[in-house]
Amino acid sequence: MRHTKLVVGDELFIPPQKRYVITMPFTAVEEQHYQSLFRQLAELCGLDTHGAPLRPDWDPNDSAVLEAMRSALNRLRKTALHPEIGDQNRRALGHRAGPIRTLADVLDTMIEQSESSLRVDRRAILTHKLKRGQMLENSPRVQLALKLWQDVLKESKALVQAAREKLISELEKAKEAGVNEPDGKPHNGRYDDDSESDENDADDQDKAAGGRVGDAQRELRYALEIQHRAEFFCANAYFQIKSNETMTALDSDEFRRLGRLETEGYERAKRVRQEILQENRGKARRKMEELSGKAASQSFTVIPECVFAKPGGIEGRRIAEELEEFGGLLNDQANQIDSWREAVIQLLLKDLVDEDDEIEITGDEYENSTKVQDEIQAYLTILKAAISDRHVALTGIAPSELAKYEEQVAYRLAENNDGPAPKLMMRLFKERQAVVPDLQGKQSPWSLRAALVSLRERLAKLRIHANSDNRRAQVEQASIMEQLKSTQEQQTEQTKAVAMLEKEAKKVRSALNTRIAFYRQLQIVSDMVALYEGARDDEAITAAVQEEENLGNALATAEAKHRYLVHLKETNAKDEHRLCVICQSTFVVGVLTVCGHQFCKECMTAWFQAHHNCPMCKRKLSLANLHNIVLKPQALKVVSESAAEGDHGDHGDNSSGSSRGDVGEQFGRQTGRSKKTGIYSNFSADQLDMDLPGPSFTTKVDTLIRHLLWLRSSDPGTKAIVFSQFPEFLVILAQAFTHYHIGFSRFSDCDGIAKFKEDPSIECFLLHARAHSSGLNLVNANHVILCEPLVNTALELQAIARVHRIGQENETTVWLYIVDGTVEESIYNLSVQRRMEHMGRNLRGKSAESTPELLDRNLELANSLEMQQAQLSKLMSKNKMAGEEVAKADLWNCLFGSSARRSAAATEAADEEQLQNNALVRRHLLASVAEERQE
Structure with a gap:
């Protein structure tokens, strides 16, 4: 057996080891991105956000479902570290101008995607309106079709103008970046047929500008296509009304006016059509002119x-x-x-x-x-x-x-x-x-x-x-x-x-x-603009109206979400005071309106039942215009792992929404027990509360930087191992450490191990799960920072064993980072549950008053049993871009364990509140209290 430390532990002296769990909340930007991705991935798995099936025929053993759940878990674990980790996450962000490193970059990308989604939704609504107008044409209801098309034309012109301004802006940015203007694009946002440059210049420019110029060109073309259809259909409606003798008298002033509007409409449609075709026409004409010149000059x-x-x-x-x-x-x-x-x-x-x-x-x-x-x-x-x-x-x-x-x-x-x-x-x-x-x-x-x-x-x-x-x-x-x-x-x-x-x-x-x-x-x-050949009856028209309403609600929801993202960019303050203007008190769970005003959830719910407008600006609102927000206090919760295991059942509930004051109270409550569990009485989360003079990367990266800086100031010369199962995260950490002047070396670096051991300026060693570090001796370090919890405890113990081994002369500390309200919480709970089961079997029949040495030994025994049961060859996924291998039976718990627990607690609290608000129950309780007072 390879893991023999427990067997010969009585014959050796290895300094004690303390374990801490640091639970941290997401920032508002990360929370929005994570929850949006979580909903999307859960839907791909055929489940809702609480893990309940969306279809009655959902099969948990279906290979496609299992693969989707495995992929979702992998992406969510990477997102909890940094939104850019993983090819799928990078593609989802769609950021092509360069690597995303800071939260500001993530927010900018989210706003760009939200704007693009809004444009798609608006075009979808206009397209459905055009289609509904076609259902009404060539009939006595053609005037209703004309009114519908005129509304679409007005909105499409606004879309075209916005798209032109966007294109001009992107062209200016490309020009400032030192890139030539794309082929045939002057600064008025239109195409130029007379440009003699080769069409490949546009592609080169588009690549150099990160694709934004090309995206702006496509948005303009899509908007022009909507405008062209609206212009053409309006002109067609004028013709139908003019040609209908029951609507328009022949040779009357109205007849001539409609004829004039028809001609002008078709002419405008032609100009719009020519602009749509201008790019391809320009390329074709340049080729034709080149051939014509050669023919003329032989x-x-x-x-x-x-x-x-x-x-x-x-x-x-x-x-x-x-x-x-x-x-x-x-x-x-x-x-x-x-x-x-x-x-x-x-x-x-x-x-x-x-x-x-x-x-x-x-x-x-x-x-x-x-x-x-x-x-x-x-x-x-x-x-x-x-x-x-x-x-x-x-x-x-x-x-x-x-x-x-x-x-x-x-x-x-x-x-x-x-x-x-x-x-x-x-x-x-x-x-x-x-x-x-x-x-x-x-x-x-x-x-x-x-x-x-x-x-x-x-x-x-x-x-x-x-x-x-x-x-x-x-x-x-x-x-x-x-x-x-x-x-x-x-x-x-x-x-x-x-x-x-x-x-x-x-x-x-x-x-x-x-x-x-x-x-x-x-x-x-x-x-x-081809003739509509579908159904035109009242049932089809009613279905079309309902579809437009659904699209409108989806658009309103997207607008509220977009307004929230813009709001985050505008505020750009971590500790901004959140105050509800209705009740004049701070809040955690609130509502942000599409007009940019925020209120607490309770006040806005009560207000909206009586008034469908904004309490501040009186703008008319629908339910879809309200975006729920959760403003978690940016505070850490630090407990020892053994204490967390003792409170395992409450971990998921206590970790959310704790403020810095709560941390102090929690430490005060655990002082008595800390003597048994080994929790640091001289360590507080407030010690990691320091401002970083630079950009914010992510919650976890920033906390890690603060932690290393605190170790530098509190224990000069100390060294730490930073462990993650994802090598890509270590690349981001390396950049962050370089920015904040934290010395580091890596397993993959030439002489990286020797530098860590010999160079005093190297403060930490970056190690990943695929480094094959078995046998590596790094006893000059006395801190191990685990960047994320692991299902397979053996991987975690492999990293810890680099410092907690024969030859270590100092106490060692293990720090485990967990992001509150994510799959990391579920994974940690599952890992603790397994070790608690091992410890429970070992503690049967023992005294209730266990000594710290006995608890440590039992924990060591639980870890040893986990090592023995682990199949080392199957700990890591065969996909090198993925992390550890998670068993099929653990996938659901890892994804939805914490969410389901929170949902159950919330349901129980809501039921209790509803019961207390019940009139019969309240009368019974009041009567009971009155009887007790009389006695």
Whole structure:
């Protein structure tokens, strides 16, 4: 057995060890982020926030449910340390401008996400209103549809204006950051068609600005799409009202007014549509202008004429005849390729739809444009095949299997009258086959490179005879050398031309892609104003109204939450005095209105029953406009672990809402028992109450920094081990320690262990659970700080054993950090429960008055039993980004144990209060009191 300290403990002297649990509350920012994430993850598990199933068929043994619970627990444990730990948490925050380190960064990101969510909700409501208007059009209720669309138009214009201002702001920030403005975006928030920069500049800028410019561009486009639909539908409504003789008299003033409004509406819709399409149109136009300029200056790749030298000798005559025939084939193919290239350029330079105001729109533009794109695609397919044929003829290298497969698929589709322009494609394949540069009658594929090999072989044979003064051989040698030089020059020129053709084909395809992107977006915009084909009866309309009300309530709730986040940013004070203006008293549980005023929960509940407005500004409020807030006092609660285990049943209830005064009272109450449990009588949580001259990272990081600074001042030279199961958290700690000038070393550092032992400026050693630290001796430290509680006590004991071992000469202290009201509380309770069960079995039949030594020994025994029962190979998850492995049976307790306990306590208190407020019960109690007084 590896863990033998308990067995030989009587023969050794190891200084005693004290254990402390430091329970801390979240800040308001962390609380909001954690609770929001907790609700989201619980829903993904199919449970509510108290762990009750949301569906009757919820199966706790389902593999998907177990995986969701395991992932949720892992994310929540990381969030309790720092919101940025873990890939999923980072993606959820969506912060791309750089790493998030401080609470201010977290709050800014939460506000950005909240703003984005509000915009999505507002667009969803407007979209549903547009849809409901379509249900009412082409009927006698078209005027109701017009009124609905006009309201949407008004709101959409406000959205567009806000989106423009947001885009301008992001462009200014990008410019200040030293990044060029994105492609086609001047400072008025509109696109510029005349910009000559490459479209990739926009992507580079977007990446450099953290994606914010791109997000602002998308928000503007989404808002413009809503405005375009509203403008178009309003114009359509004017037409329907004008055309209905029962509503409008023919040739009347109202008829002409509606006609004018219709024309103006369609014109405004067109301008909005052009702005939506402006970016893709600009890219397509720049490609078209580039091709047009090349065509005008004749700067396209020129395929050189293939002419070979004619030898005067006999030896090279056969090869010369073959080269002459081959050159003719290459020239014929070049002429055909030039013809195809010219046809492609002409098609690519055709005007885009909706671009020229002078061209009348007939409605067939998109269909015609699709035909043009298909024809271009057919020409590009055949050009790629012909260039490949030419490359094979020059080099003798066969095309790739992928290229062959693509040609076969294109031919098969065209043969079955499918694919892009099938008739044109079949004709082009026939033309291509007619000009393939392949010499007929050859047993093996003939190529220019093969001809060069033959010429070199003949030259080698002739060189032997020429060296022996054979006059004829010398003449033949000179002729072959001239023929070889000419063929090499032709191969070089033709190969270079093929490479240029391939490059040119890529540019042409890029131009085609920009046109396709333009027409694809045009189709999307066109589909948005297509005729509604769904149900139009009263039941469907009523359902649509109900859906809008639900969306409105969701929007009001989101606005209240957003107002709370903005409120947190505006106040930016940790110990701000929370005062209810109604009862003039401080509060913990309160309500924040969407207008930014806060009240205690009781007062606002009573007020809202009689008045549906704000007590301060009298703004009209709905229930969704009220956001519940919990303003926990920023105070620590410190107890010894053995005392906490003795009060295990009350830990979850006592740890929340304790103030600094409560801490003093609690220590006073436990003074008598501290002699038995080992609680420090000279340590108070107030000693960690110090201001940090810098940014706030998170509650746990800030507390750890204060703790280390306190150790530095109270016990100079002391050293500590900081242990966490998540290496990513240690990276954040390293940055925080560097900021506050706390010396540290890490297990992963070169000579990190030696520095910790020998360098007096190194105050702490960062150790994680995957460091394989078994056998590591760090007895020069006498403090172990556990950053989070662990289900597998063996991992915790591995870290503690680095200092509490043979060779330790000083008392050691273990500090365990727990965030109140999180899964950490549930995990700690589960861990204590297991050790209490071991201690309970060992204490059966013992005296009720146990000595401190007996309690310590029993605790040591419980820890030893936990070590023996642990399967060391299964303590950590196989996923290296996750922490410890949690058993399936423990998942629910770890996630909802503390929450369920609090919920049960709250329900019991509410039942008791309701019982006391019952009239019959109160009369009975009063009568009982009166009888007692008479007696």
